[in-house]
Structures are given as C-alpha cells and as structure tokens.
Amino acid sequence: MTVIHPMLQGAFASLDTYAVDWCLLRGEATLADPHxxxxxxxxxxxxxxxxxxxxxxxxLRLQRWGAGGHLLYLGYHPATDRWIELDxxxxxxxxxxxxxxxxxxxxxxxxxxxxxxxxxxxxRDGIWVPDPDDEFWLxxxxxxxxxxxxxxxxxARLGALAGSxxxxxxxxxxxxxxxxxxxxACRMIQAVEEGRWDxxxxxxxxxxxxATAAMPVRARAAALGRGIRRLAANAQRVGxxxxxxxALLGPDGAGKSTLAEGLASAxxxxxxxxxMGLWQGEGDAHEPVSLGKAVIxxxxxxxxxxxxxxxxxYHQARGRTVIHDRxxxxxxxxxxxxxxxxxxxxxxxxARSVPPPSLVLVLDVPSDVAHGRRPxxxxxHLALARRQYQELARRLPQAATIAAERSQDEMRxxxxxxxxxMMVASRRPVGSRRHGPGGLLESxxxxxxxRGSLTQPGQxxx
Numbered sequence: 001m002t003v004i005h006p007m008l009q010g011a012f013a014s015l016d017t018y019a020v021d022w023c024l025l026r027g028e029a030t031l032a033d034p035h036x037x038x039x040x041x042x043x044x045x046x047x048x049x050x051x052x053x054x055x056x057x058x059x060l061r062l063q064r065w066g067a068g069g070h071l072l073y074l075g076y077h078p079a080t081d082r083w084i085e086l087d088x089x090x091x092x093x094x095x096x097x098x099x100x101x102x103x104x105x106x107x108x109x110x111x112x113x114x115x116x117x118x119x120x121x122x123x124r125d126g127i128w129v130p131d132p133d134d135e136f137w138l139x140x141x142x143x144x145x146x147x148x149x150x151x152x153x154x155x156a157r158l159g160a161l162a163g164s165x166x167x168x169x170x171x172x173x174x175x176x177x178x179x180x181x182x183x184x185a186c187r188m189i190q191a192v193e194e195g196r197w198d199x200x201x202x203x204x205x206x207x208x209x210x211a212t213a214a215m216p217v218r219a220r221a222a223a224l225g226r227g228i229r230r231l232a233a234n235a236q237r238v239g240x241x242x243x244x245x246x247a248l249l250g251p252d253g254a255g256k257s258t259l260a261e262g263l264a265s266a267x268x269x270x271x272x273x274x275x276m277g278l279w280q281g282e283g284d285a286h287e288p289v290s291l292g293k294a295v296i297x298x299x300x301x302x303x304x305x306x307x308x309x310x311x312x313x314y315h316q317a318r319g320r321t322v323i324h325d326r327x328x329x330x331x332x333x334x335x336x337x338x339x340x341x342x343x344x345x346x347x348x349x350x351a352r353s354v355p356p357p358s359l360v361l362v363l364d365v366p367s368d369v370a371h372g373r374r375p376x377x378x379x380x381h382l383a384l385a386r387r388q389y390q391e392l393a394r395r396l397p398q399a400a401t402i403a404a405e406r407s408q409d410e411m412r413x414x415x416x417x418x419x420x421x422m423m424v425a426s427r428r429p430v431g432s433r434r435h436g437p438g439g440l441l442e443s444x445x446x447x448x449x450x451r452g453s454l455t456q457p458g459q460x461x462x
Contacts, residue, residue, distance in 0.1 A: 002125040003032040007077040007084050010057040012127060018053035020046040023121040023128040025089065026139050029157070031127070037072070037085040041130075043118055044090045047071070051427075059086065060423055060430045062269075063319060074268065074430060078417040081409075083268050092117065092138070094145035095208050109145060109211040111174050132164035137171040140192065144204025150197045162192045178211040179203065243316040244428055245355075246419055247276070247327035249392070250363030251385035252377055253370030254404045255411065259363070260325040262412040263419070269430055270320040274312045277326040278305060278350065298346070302353060309354035328354050329396065333388045359422045361415055362393040363404035398422075 004012070008031055015022050024031075025039040042050060050071065051061060059075040062085075071088035095108030117138070120131040130138060140158055143150040150158070166172050167185030176184040183203050191200050246263070248256040264271040278301055305328050312322040331351040335343035367383035374382070393399045400418050402411055423430065 014053045014057050018049045021118050037087040039087045042088050058424050076420040094141045109208045133166050133169045136161035136165040144201045145208050158192050165189045178207050180206040243320040245322045245357040247324040247357040247360045253373035254363035254365045256325050260323050272315040273323050276324045360399040362401045364401050365404035369405045
C-alpha cells in the first residue's frame, strides 16, 4: 500500500471532495517524503475550484515569474516540519526550459492528450494515477526530454511499466509520428527493457526537435501566443501580491534575533530581515545621558523608524515577506522615568506612525529563564517586562503569544505555523524562490539586513 504524507493525503481527498479531475503524474513511490514538488495533472475546467480545494488544506498559490502554464501551490505541515509544493499542469508538453522569455524558441513535444489521460486514470490506494501505458510514456518522456537523463530512481519503475506500454496508444502514436528514422514507440519500449538509457536520451532530444520542425511557424507562433498569455496572467497575479510582515516582540533574552534568522532560513519564499528596535544602538543603557543628547535622540527616533519602515515597504512591494526583530509597538509599553505623560503621547505617536505588521508574535519567557540567558540584566526588570509584553499581546488584535523557554526548533515550528495560518486565512498571494537544503540563497543573504545589526547594544530606559 502506498504511504502518503498526511498533508498530501488531505490535499488529494479535498480535490475529490471539490469534484476536481486530477491524477498524479509521477513520483508515487516518494509520496511519504516527496523529493521536490509533487506533479499533478488537473483539467483546465477545474482551475476555479483548485484554490478553494487546496486552501481548505492550508495550501496557497505561489506567484512565481517563469512558471509558464504551471500552477504552483505551497503548504506547511507543522507536525512534520515540512513544506510541501504542488506543481499543477493541465497541458502535456515536454521540452527543456530556459528563460521564460525565450522558451517559445525552444523545441518541445506537445501532446494534445491531457483530457484523454484524465479519462483513462485509475484509482490506486486512494490516489488517482495514470493508466500504466500513459504512466510509462509520461515518465519516460519527462526523463529523456525534460531532464535529458534517466535517474536511477526512475529506471526500475520504467522497466516494470514497459510490459504494459504500447506503441498503439494515444501517446505511443504521437511518439512514433515525431521519432527519427529507425526509431518509434516500439523501439523505445524495447530500449527501456534492455536498459539502453543513453540511446533513449538521444532519441528523446530528437523527438522534441522533430515535433517542432514538422510545423515550425505554427508551433513557434502557438508557443509565443501561450507565452504572452501566461506572461500577462503572471504579471496580473504578481502585481496583486504584497508581502506580509511578521514582527517579533519580547523582553531581552527571549530569543527574538535567533528566531528571526531561523524563520528566514526555513521559509521557501523570499524573505528579508529588517531590524526595528527604537532604543537599541544608542550607547550603554546604564550610563547617564545629558538632556541635549536625549532630545536629539528623541528627535531622530521617528526618522529611524520611518527609514526602516520604508525599507520594509519596498520589500513588501516586491512580494517579499519581511521579518522584524522588534517593532515600533515596543513604544506602547508603559514609559519609565520622568515626564511619563509626555513620553506616553510621543511613544503612542511613534508606535502608530509606521504601517502595522500582518502578524505579531510575542515571545513569552519566564523571568528566571531570561535572566539565565542575560545575567547582566536586572531580574526584577525582566519580570516586569514580561508582564508588560503579556498585556501588550492582549491589546494587539493581530498578536499571538509563543512560549519562548523551549528549544529554537520548537519555537520556529510554532512561529511558522502561526504565520502560515495567517496567510491562509487572508488568502494572501505568496511569492516564491527556489531554495536548497541550506535555506536562504546566498543572494537572499546578501540582500537582507546585515546579521550584525540584529544584535544591538543595551536598551535605554524610555
């Protein structure tokens, strides 16, 4: 019996509930722990139901330039700490992709059999899969044309399917029509049975070239037309996307900076870290400050907040998620020292002078734990700060509290879960980036706020 990741199991069941015609294109053996995205074939007529069906299982559509005719969906599963990506296709086309601006110039084998594949699909272990003949050709053509290689993990499956493959089926006939002299569907089946993989790759590359050369003007014009329509659709969707903002608040020792970096590294969507502390970086918190310096610092504080808010707005406009270590909401804490009433008015202005974040995560840490992490801080002040942040969390409508005495991995998983719940509830468009096992791309790291800026000198009494 096929083992399926629980989030995929929910997505497949939801597609059936919403009467979406779909089937898995390949990768049935890896559904318990998918390698990369999961490829599905979905009928064009069911695109309208896709968003609702998948959003009910916490998947959101990604807005990615260059996705072509593919629809991409992303979901987060806290129990397994896994991001799951679905790649939805409705047309069956094979060809190596380059820049999405020039893909129309590249050879491709386009099969007008998408509806036919769905019509012949079979239900196996609760999963809609292609008919064995269709499955053989879809996997083989994906390997020899799209990837120009047959991976080890696919060879055994192709060998097992070769006995069910036919040269007389809809895809087999299309393959024979575009094959080089001496080749055809039957010879390709035989080559799979004999394990002649290099010959198959060479034959597959010839397939796409000959399919395009058979109708050069018509094929190129049709591909260009599809590209322009997809480009317009992508521009419309991406233009509607505006990145979300997450603000991390909490007393010293709660782990805000570490959590901010952990979130940015774990998200498979474009992120930027923007530090928003109002009082950090102004010298030693325990040294007295002259009246003149205090006035100058107060006058510059709104400019500092607005500059950082402008940086965040720029990244949001680019569709990136912004993670704030601290936020101007810190100014809503009860002021200390002289002139408390005047400070309260000024700080209230500061707190409301920048756009509110999409989500506020307040890190709640017991004062003894915080003091253990920051032994230089006064224990009573840490206890008071904890109570003040707890009260602030109750006052902010978009705030959630996270227990911060746990490990960083546990905090990161809960923070990601809260963030994704907010994204799904708002059905906010999501930007996307390709990422490897290490998390952030080097370009993302270089474009973010410098890591050193996340660790600031002591905070002055406000």
